[in-house]
Each structure stands twice: as C-alpha cells, then as structure tokens.
Amino acid sequence: MREYNPNKIEKKWQDIWDEKEVYKTSIDKDKPKFYALVEFPYPSGEGLHVGHPRPYTALDVVARKRRYQGYNVLYPMGWDAFGLPTENYAIKHKIHPAKVTENNIKRFKSQLKSIGFSFDWSKEIDTTDPHYYKWTQWIFLKLFEKGLxxxxxxxxxxxxxxxxxxxxxxxxxxxxxxxxxxxxxxxxxxxxLKITEYADRLIDDLELVNFIDRVKIQQTNWIGRSEGAELDFNISDKEDKLRVFTTRPDTIFGSTYMVIAVEHPLIDKYKDEISNYDEILEYRNIVSKKSDFERTELSKEKTGVELKGLKAINPATGKEIPIWISDYVLMTYGTGAIMAVPGHDQRDWEFAKKFNLPIVEVIKGGNIEKEAYTNTDQGILINSDFLDGMEVEKAKESMIKWLEEKGLGTKKTNFKLRDWVFSRQRYWGEPIPLVHCPKCGWVPVPESELPVMLPDVENYEPTDTGESPLAKITDWVNTTCPKCGGLAERETDTMPNWAGSSWYFLRYIDPHNEKQFASKEELDYWLPIDWYNGGMEHTTLHLLYSRFWHKFLYDLGLVSCPEPYLKRTSHGMILGHNNEKMSKSRGNVVNPDEIIKEFGADTLRTYEMFIGDFEKSAPWSENGVRGCRRFLERVWRLQDIVEDGDEYTKELESNIHKSIKKVSEDFESLKFNTGIATLMALLNDFNDHGKINKKDFETYLILLNPVAPHITEELWEITGLKGHLHDATWPEYDENKTKDEVIQMPIQVNGKVRGTIKINIDDTQETIRKKALDDENIQKFVEGRNIVKEIFVKGKIFNIVVK
Structure with missing residues (x-):
C-alpha cells in the first residue's frame, strides 16, 4: 500500500473532473432537476479564509448526493464584484478597480477549485462583466418603464x-x-426603487416557501406590516395639518403631545413664528450627525425641543397640545409625525417624564406613576368619552368609524419597509442607463445601446461635492437625447452592489445568452431554486431585494414562479481559535491554502462539516483538523482488508444499512457532523471485524464521497471497483435490516430499573420473563417475594411488580 498523499491525489481528480466536464449541466427532462445555490462571494484582496468554504461544502455534499440519486443538478458559482471596498483599494494602491477585480477573482477561483467543489464552472458569472450588467441595466429600465x-x-x-x-x-x-x-x-x-409596492406580497408569499422560521420572522419584521388609522391633527390657527399613522386609534384621547421629525418641512415654513428657532437649528445640527439606527434605538436617553409658538389640536378632545421635535421620529418613516400617548407607550412615557408632559391613562389597569402601561392589547377604555367601557378591539373599530364620519382620518395599512435607495455616488458600479434632457426629462438609453459601459479612466477618486466621480468625465457625461436628439447628460450615479446580486441566480441558468437575460425554456426548467443557503446577515435585505426583483419579473411574465427560492437555510460562522469573528485586524484568520498544503482538501472539507452544528458558530481548532486527517488515513488503510464479494458481509450488514439510512437523512437535514460520526463508527466496525468485501467498501466510499471526494475516488480506482465513483448510484437501505435483532432491554422491578438483559427482538413475554428471572441482578430484588403483576411493552419495557 502506498502512502496517502492528498496533494497528488486531489490535483489528479480535479483535473479529471475538469477534463471530463463531470459537473457541467444542461436540460435533461428524463431526470428530476435540483438547483442548489450558495451566495456568491465578493472577491476581496485577502482571498478566502476557512469560514468561506463551510456553506459551499455543505451544499456540495447535498449536490453530490443528489447526483448519485439520479437528479440533474445545477450547482453554480460566480462573483459579486462591484462595490466600495474594491474602489477604496484601487484608489489607495493606484490600480484600476477592473484589474483589482480580475486579480481577486483569479485567486478566489483557484482556491475554490483546490477544495474540489462540484461547481459547474461553465455557468460562471461576474457582476462587473458588461455582458452581465447589460441585463442588470435592462431590468432597471423595465422598473423605470413601470414607474417603480x-x-x-x-x-x-x-x-x-x-x-x-x-x-x-x-x-x-x-x-x-x-x-x-x-x-x-x-x-x-x-x-x-418602489419595493413598497410589493410589501404585502413579500409577506404573504412566505407561505409558499420552506424557509427556516428565523428567516421568515426577519423578513416579516423588516417589512413591518401594521393595521391602523391615518388621521390629521390641525395646527392651531393655521390651515396646515399634521398627519400621523397609528396602530392604536383607540388611545387618541390619551394623546397629550405630538413629536415631529427635525427635518419636517413645517418647521422652516413657520420659522418666523417659532420663538426658539435658533435652539431648533442647534438641535437639528446635532441630530444630523446620527444614523437612522442611532436615532431610533429605544434604550438611549430621550432628547428633544418644544416648538414654541406652534400648537396642535387633538381631534378627539379638541384641546391644544404641544408639538416637540425629537431624533427618534424620522421624516423617512411614516409621515414624519407621531401622536404621543405616554400612558401606554414606553418611549412616549420616558419622554413625557423627562420633559414633565401630561400623562393620561385611557386603558384601565396601568400604573402610570411608575411606568407606561404597555400591555394594552386587551382592556377597557376609560377617560375616552364615547369609547368608555369598550374592549380595545371594539374601541379601535369605533374610533376609525368616527374619524371617517368626521372626515378626520381613515383606516390604513402601514409598513416599516421604505423604498429602496438605489443611487450610489461611486465609480465602481453599474451605470444607470438614463440620460437627462432639458426638454424630455429622464429618458431611457435604447436597449440596442446597452450596456452603458463604465468609462475607462485614470482618476476615479470621489468629488468634494458629493457627486459621483463619473460627473467629472464630461466627454462621457455629455450625450444626445435618444428621444429628441438634443443635448443631454448621462446619469452619473451608479447602482449599488445589491443590483447585481438581486438576480444573479437567474443568469446562472443561461449565462452566455446575448439576446435575453436567460431563455424561457431554461428558466422554466430550473426554477424555482430548490435549496439556497447563505449567512444570516443576508436573510433580510439581500433576500428581500432579490425576492422583489423576481416578483417584478414574474409580473412581466419573464419567470414562471412567484418566488425564486423554495428553501432557504443559513449557517453559523467559523470563528477564530479565540472564539472571535475571523478578521485580519484580530489576527485570527486561517488561510485554507495552508490547511490544504499540510493536511489536504478532503481533511479541510471533513473538518468543516464535522466542526459542529451547521446552523451554529464554532471556533476553529487545529487539533480537530488533525483528528479528521487521522480519520482519512484510517479510511485509506481499509484497502488492506478488502476482499472480493458482491453482497454485504453478514456480520456487518445491519450496521451498513443503518449507516446508509443515517447518513442519507443527516446530509439532507444539515446534520453533517453526526453523519460523519456515523461513518467513523462504521469504520471502527470494519476494523473490528478485520476484513470487508468490495460491496461493503463500495457503499462506504459512496457515503463518504460527498464529504471527501478525492480520497474516495482514488480508493475506488485502486480497489478496482467498476467505472468511476462519480458515475455511481447512491445506496439504498432495507428498513427491516436497520432494526437490531438482539437488543439490550431494561428490566424493572416495581418501576425501578434493576438490570438489563440481551433479548431477541421477537422474544415472547415468557422468554423474556425467564431470562430476567435467571439474571443475578434481578434475582436479588425478586427472591422471596410474590410476583403480582407484569407490565410488558414489546421491545421496550418489562416491569415485574412484587410485594
């Protein structure tokens, strides 16, 4: 037996797979299809670290297994390559972003190929390739045409x-x-982009898909659908009104002040009547330095300024109430104004307590002297005029009806979801294919002129004005209007990198099509995606944006299913040895190239899948890597005990069938660690027995192959098994042979386990009684006592009751 040399073996089989195009895919209607998708990476200058291959290996395991089960599998890979990090690197190192991207992709691809993934590289895409972003621009134009x-x-x-x-x-x-x-x-x-047009469908259609619960919850919470009312508060002695949305119109009698956003246009409109306008401007300047997230954090200290000189009128009570500004109200969310009900909202209560504002209880049961009574989904209305005595739900209905009758408001569904800000003032992104004409306004670039290419320039540094670097390239900016032929200017904002990643899964299907983003025949065959895996950090915005684009294309009749992904799962991160996220700054990054060089790609793959629960984070351990290498070395040595034979060895048959069942189920349910543990146990059984036949070995190699494809292919060839392993069929198990014929049964005396005995699974109650009473441990508790009863559940319980 020659020494196990993974570097030599792995390169050999990677070359064979490439040469034979083993994983190249096309339509095959004689087979069921399986489209497996992983999030395509941003090709950074640092290359891969060992956290990247975890999700790729997981779906590679599933994809390989499905091929053996007779599926036509599409498992593609590409590059999400536009974006600010590349642009910053290019500026710093004086290298064009296109060259930076080209170099980074070359390195990433080399690393991925060295790990032995079964990607169909003929489907490779790159979002910065004009042949790709032509269709990103085309989709944008369709959104523009439809007013979205x-x-x-x-x-x-x-x-x-x-x-x-x-x-x-x-x-x-x-x-x-x-x-x-x-x-x-x-x-x-x-x-x-008007994603809000699709808000209802983005929630409702989650019923059509098999996403893990936490992903569905994140999608639903981000969209934030809520039912309530939109109503107007008049501004005292003014024609203007402040419109608010509330989910709790029943609490309007408890609204004792209003809060509006610091950016609200009415502030500047009435600046001459606001006596503390300078104070307002000072506070506005402070708030301008905060992000929306910082402004809306619930835990922070409440700040604000009263608009002195303006009052609002509560439409229910007719009383004047003060108007305040505060950072926690955003102009970009809702109407930019809220009615504050401090008796029943924690944030409003904290604000009111700080600024000594009135607090009125309108739902019975709150202790408003200590804290807001926020559990108000149920209760009886008080201090609320005609609503008094009503339950909450009835009061909501009555108040909405009253508002509508008075012309003061109407029933309304609102969403937290905002429209998608699609502009970026950067160079390294897809040009937006529109020109601005003084006569015609915004005019689409004709489809025949797509793609609008990024100009190849030396200087792409940002401008002082906030405009895109493209704005300085006048010979590119200045053009003619496609509509009237007059002078016009190109849009100089570029698209965000979200653009290319919102539809990449569709281009994979037909990446070289010059006439369409993908052919209808190919789309109809491969969609929807059967299994999509990615990080939890992308289960909100990326998932939302890509579902939105897909639904839009569905509405145009260009794809035939309303949802792109049937199944979405997520993985935990691989942390550094210090239990922190891997990063260059923390000095805990592990390079997969080094692991492959020392231990081999199969060891890396095995450890990545064996490290722990796939959905949870786990720290990297070199001892764990060494343990997986020792396991594969033991697998390598199995060739020494292989004999001829085309039926399972009798003494091993049951354990082999159990292993087929366990590994098959675990690989499909992301329990790769327990699946590999099963194969480790079966390896021990083989060695304990001292010999195995070719049928035993063949099945073992197929089961291990999705995790460790190179060593198993080599052992298949060395042992002289038929053909190549990658052409094999996944083994099936006999359910009857997964059941033990002999088991250990616990024997109870008066309900307490007093010993265990070996029984045949089909033993009768009489046979089990005899074996139990012959056992020395049981005899001690039965001897000299009367047996008054026996409780027997076949294969599980035998309880002897004595007194």
Whole structure:
C-alpha cells in the first residue's frame, strides 16, 4: 500500500473532473432537476479564509448526493464584484478597480477549485462583466418603464473624509466605521426603487416557501406590516395639518403631545413664528450627525425641543397640545409625525417624564406613576368619552368609524419597509442607463445601446461635492437625447452592489445568452431554486431585494414562479481559535491554502462539516483538523482488508444499512457532523471485524464521497471497483435490516430499573420473563417475594411488580 498523499491525489481528480466536464449541466427532462445555490462571494484582496468554504461544502455534499440519486443538478458559482471596498483599494494602491477585480477573482477561483467543489464552472458569472450588467441595466429600465424607479430628495449619511454616502450600518457613533471621519446628513437627489409596492406580497408569499422560521420572522419584521388609522391633527390657527399613522386609534384621547421629525418641512415654513428657532437649528445640527439606527434605538436617553409658538389640536378632545421635535421620529418613516400617548407607550412615557408632559391613562389597569402601561392589547377604555367601557378591539373599530364620519382620518395599512435607495455616488458600479434632457426629462438609453459601459479612466477618486466621480468625465457625461436628439447628460450615479446580486441566480441558468437575460425554456426548467443557503446577515435585505426583483419579473411574465427560492437555510460562522469573528485586524484568520498544503482538501472539507452544528458558530481548532486527517488515513488503510464479494458481509450488514439510512437523512437535514460520526463508527466496525468485501467498501466510499471526494475516488480506482465513483448510484437501505435483532432491554422491578438483559427482538413475554428471572441482578430484588403483576411493552419495557 502506498502512502496517502492528498496533494497528488486531489490535483489528479480535479483535473479529471475538469477534463471530463463531470459537473457541467444542461436540460435533461428524463431526470428530476435540483438547483442548489450558495451566495456568491465578493472577491476581496485577502482571498478566502476557512469560514468561506463551510456553506459551499455543505451544499456540495447535498449536490453530490443528489447526483448519485439520479437528479440533474445545477450547482453554480460566480462573483459579486462591484462595490466600495474594491474602489477604496484601487484608489489607495493606484490600480484600476477592473484589474483589482480580475486579480481577486483569479485567486478566489483557484482556491475554490483546490477544495474540489462540484461547481459547474461553465455557468460562471461576474457582476462587473458588461455582458452581465447589460441585463442588470435592462431590468432597471423595465422598473423605470413601470414607474417603480423614480428620483426623490433623500437624506444620506455623508462621510466628510471618504467623500461618499454611507449605509446606516456603516455609521457608528456619528463617525465613519472605516476611517473614523465625521459623518453628516446631506440631502441628495436619489434614484429609488418602489419595493413598497410589493410589501404585502413579500409577506404573504412566505407561505409558499420552506424557509427556516428565523428567516421568515426577519423578513416579516423588516417589512413591518401594521393595521391602523391615518388621521390629521390641525395646527392651531393655521390651515396646515399634521398627519400621523397609528396602530392604536383607540388611545387618541390619551394623546397629550405630538413629536415631529427635525427635518419636517413645517418647521422652516413657520420659522418666523417659532420663538426658539435658533435652539431648533442647534438641535437639528446635532441630530444630523446620527444614523437612522442611532436615532431610533429605544434604550438611549430621550432628547428633544418644544416648538414654541406652534400648537396642535387633538381631534378627539379638541384641546391644544404641544408639538416637540425629537431624533427618534424620522421624516423617512411614516409621515414624519407621531401622536404621543405616554400612558401606554414606553418611549412616549420616558419622554413625557423627562420633559414633565401630561400623562393620561385611557386603558384601565396601568400604573402610570411608575411606568407606561404597555400591555394594552386587551382592556377597557376609560377617560375616552364615547369609547368608555369598550374592549380595545371594539374601541379601535369605533374610533376609525368616527374619524371617517368626521372626515378626520381613515383606516390604513402601514409598513416599516421604505423604498429602496438605489443611487450610489461611486465609480465602481453599474451605470444607470438614463440620460437627462432639458426638454424630455429622464429618458431611457435604447436597449440596442446597452450596456452603458463604465468609462475607462485614470482618476476615479470621489468629488468634494458629493457627486459621483463619473460627473467629472464630461466627454462621457455629455450625450444626445435618444428621444429628441438634443443635448443631454448621462446619469452619473451608479447602482449599488445589491443590483447585481438581486438576480444573479437567474443568469446562472443561461449565462452566455446575448439576446435575453436567460431563455424561457431554461428558466422554466430550473426554477424555482430548490435549496439556497447563505449567512444570516443576508436573510433580510439581500433576500428581500432579490425576492422583489423576481416578483417584478414574474409580473412581466419573464419567470414562471412567484418566488425564486423554495428553501432557504443559513449557517453559523467559523470563528477564530479565540472564539472571535475571523478578521485580519484580530489576527485570527486561517488561510485554507495552508490547511490544504499540510493536511489536504478532503481533511479541510471533513473538518468543516464535522466542526459542529451547521446552523451554529464554532471556533476553529487545529487539533480537530488533525483528528479528521487521522480519520482519512484510517479510511485509506481499509484497502488492506478488502476482499472480493458482491453482497454485504453478514456480520456487518445491519450496521451498513443503518449507516446508509443515517447518513442519507443527516446530509439532507444539515446534520453533517453526526453523519460523519456515523461513518467513523462504521469504520471502527470494519476494523473490528478485520476484513470487508468490495460491496461493503463500495457503499462506504459512496457515503463518504460527498464529504471527501478525492480520497474516495482514488480508493475506488485502486480497489478496482467498476467505472468511476462519480458515475455511481447512491445506496439504498432495507428498513427491516436497520432494526437490531438482539437488543439490550431494561428490566424493572416495581418501576425501578434493576438490570438489563440481551433479548431477541421477537422474544415472547415468557422468554423474556425467564431470562430476567435467571439474571443475578434481578434475582436479588425478586427472591422471596410474590410476583403480582407484569407490565410488558414489546421491545421496550418489562416491569415485574412484587410485594
């Protein structure tokens, strides 16, 4: 037997798979299809760390198993390559982003191939490839045609150092997460996508899919559908009104003040009548340095300023109430104004207590001197005029009816979900395919002229004005209007990297099609995606955005299913040895190249799947890696005890059938660690027996192959098994042979276990009684006493009752 040399073996089989195009896929209607999808990575300069292969290996295991079960499997890979990190790296190192991306993709692909994934590389895509983003632009134009893409003034987080707009999660403590520079709020004319048009369907259609519960909950909570009423509070002595949305119109009699956003337009409209306008401006400046997330955190200290000189009128009581501004009310959420009910809302109560505002209890049962009575879903209305004595639900209905009769409000469904800010003032992104004409307004670039290519320029650094770097490239910006032929200018904002990742799964299906984003025949065959796995951090926005784009294409008749993903699962992170998230700054990154060089790709794959519960995070352990390498070395040595034979060895047959069943089930339910443990136990059984035949070995290699494909292919060939392992069929088990013929049965005396005996599974009660009474341990508790009763459940319980 030659020495186990994974580096030599693994390269050999990777070359064979490539040469034979083993994993290349096409339509095959004689087979059931299985589309397995993992989130495509952003190809960073650091390359892969050992956390990246965990989800890829998991679905690779499932994909390989399904191929053996006769499925036509599509398992593709590509690159989510636009975005700010590449642009920042390019600026810092004076290398064009396209070149940076090309180098990074080359490295990532080399690393992935070295791990032996069964990706169909003929389906590879790259979001920065003009052949790809042509269709991203095409979809945007369809959204524009249908009125779902529009421009609007929107506040953005502006980093004064990076000179770019930041997402809310990139602002920490009023500073840029990356550079620490000051962040201010700027109002910018932005392209928006009207995802709110699909809000109801994005919630309701979750009933059509098999997502894990926590994913469904995240989607539902982010959309935030709520039923209530929209109503107007008049401003005293003014024609203007403040419109609010509330889920609790029944509590309106308890509204003792209002709070509006610091950006509310009525503030500036009436600035001459607001006696403390300078104080308002000072507070507004402080708030402008906070992200939306920081502004709405419930746990923070309440701050605000009263608008002195303006009062609102509670439409139910007719009384004047003060108007305040506070950071926790956003102009971009709801109407930018709320009615505050401090007797029954914790945040309102804290605000009222701090600023000594009135608190009125309107639902019986609250202790308003100590805290807000927030459990108000049930209760009796008090201090509420015609609502007094009503239960909450009845009071809601009555108040909405009263508002509608008085012309003061109406029933309304509201959503937390906001329209999607789609503009980025960056170079490295898809150009938005529109031109602005002084006569015609915004005009689409004709489809025949797509893609609108990014200009190849030397300087792509950000501008001081907040405009995209593209705005400085006048020979690219200046163009003619496709509609009237007059002078026009191109849109210089680019799309976010969310754009390419919102539909990539569709392009995988037909990536080289020049006439369509994918052919209808291919789409109809492969969709919906059978299994999609990715990180929990992407189960909110990415999942939401991609479902939105898919539904839009479904409405156009371009895809035939309303949901793109039938099943969505998520994995836990692999942490550093210090139990912290792997990152360069923490110094705990483990490079898979080093693991492969020292231990082999199969060891890496086995350890990634054996490290623990797939859905939970787990720390990296080199001792664990070494243990998996020792396991594979023991598998390698099995070739020494293999004999001829085409039926399972009798003494091993039951354990083999149990292992087939257990591994088959565990690989499908993401319990890879217990599946591998089963194979480790079966290996021990083989060695304890001292010899196995080719049928035993063949089945073992197929079961292990999805996890460790290289060593198993090599052993298959060395042992002279028929053909190649990758052409084999997944073994089936006989349910009857998974049941033990001899089992250990606990024997109870007066309900307490006093010993165990070996029985045949089909033994009668009489036979079991005799074996029990012959057992020395049981005899001690029965001897000299009368047996008054026996309780027998076949294969499970034998209880002897004595006195």
């Amino acid at each position: 893409a529009y421009k609007q003034e929107m506040p953005i987080n502006w980093c004064t150092s990076c000179k770019i707009g930041l997402a809310n999660e990139e602002v920490v403590g009023g500073a840029c997460e990356r550079c620490g520079g000051e962040v201010v709020r700027k109002v910018k004319n932005q392209w928006m």
